[in-house]
Amino acid sequence: QVQLVESGGGLVQAGGSLMLSCAASGRTFSDYVMGWFRQAQGKEREFVAAITWNGGVTWYADSVKGRFTISRENAKNTAYLQMNALKPEDTAVYYCAAQSSGRVREGREYDYWGQGTQVTVSS
Numbered sequence: 001q002v003q004l005v006e007s008g009g010g011l012v013q014a015g016g017s018l019m020l021s022c023a024a025s026g027r028t029f030s031d032y033v034m035g036w037f038r039q040a041q042g043k044e045r046e047f048v049a050a051i052t053w054n055g056g057v058t059w060y061a062d063s064v065k066g067r068f069t070i071s072r073e074n075a076k077n078t079a080y081l082q083m084n085a086l087k088p089e090d091t092a093v094y095y096c097a098a099q100s101s102g103r104v105r106e107g108r109e110y111d112y113w114g115q116g117t118q119v120t121v122s123s
Contacts, residue, residue, distance in 0.1 A: 002026040002098050002112040009094060009117030012086055016121070020081040022096030022114060030054070033099040034072055034079040037107050038092035038119075048094070049081060050104040059104055064090075086121045093118050 008020040022034065035050035049070040050059045058070050069082040079096055093116040102109030 002029075002032065004096050004098060004112055004114035006094065006096050006114045006117040009119045011120045011122065014086060014088055014121055014123050016086050017082070017084045018086065018119060020083065020094055020096075020117060020119075022079040022081075024077045024079070024098065029072075029077040029098075030074040031100065032111075033104055034070075035097045035099060035104060035107075035110060036070060036079075036081045036094060037097060038090075038094045039116075040089075040092040043092075045095070045107050047105040047107065050099075051079065061105075083119070086119075088121045088123045091119060091121050 003025045005023045012018055030053050036048040037045050038048050039045040047061050048064055051070045051072055055072055067085045072079040095116045096114045097110035098112040099110040
């Protein structure tokens with residue numbers, strides 16, 4: 001089992017920045033690809049970003065590429081999502097997830113999920 005706890009969400013003005021953190025406990029953190037997903041009210045969950053176990057490869061949704069950066073510190077069992085140039089359309093609950101294998105953009109192929117943290121971007 002892996003337990004994931006997100007933090008760092010909040011209210012920010014358009015153009016601002018936030019950094020989300022995802023603290024993991026349980027099984028070996030570095031065994032997992034870590035991903036970030038989001039779900040806006042009334043919409044389906046969507047992929048945001050993912051990172052391999054050693055940070056060597058990252059993936060991003062087109063909508064956040066160039067604005068968001070995913071990273072991880074295995075020594076601290078923590079993954080991060082730095083979000084810059086935020087837009088109102090980035091408003092959503094953000095979830096981190098851990099995957100042992102599978103397609104990184106497919107949420108249903110992740111093994112563990114956090115409870116989510118709300119990000120609200122005002123215009």
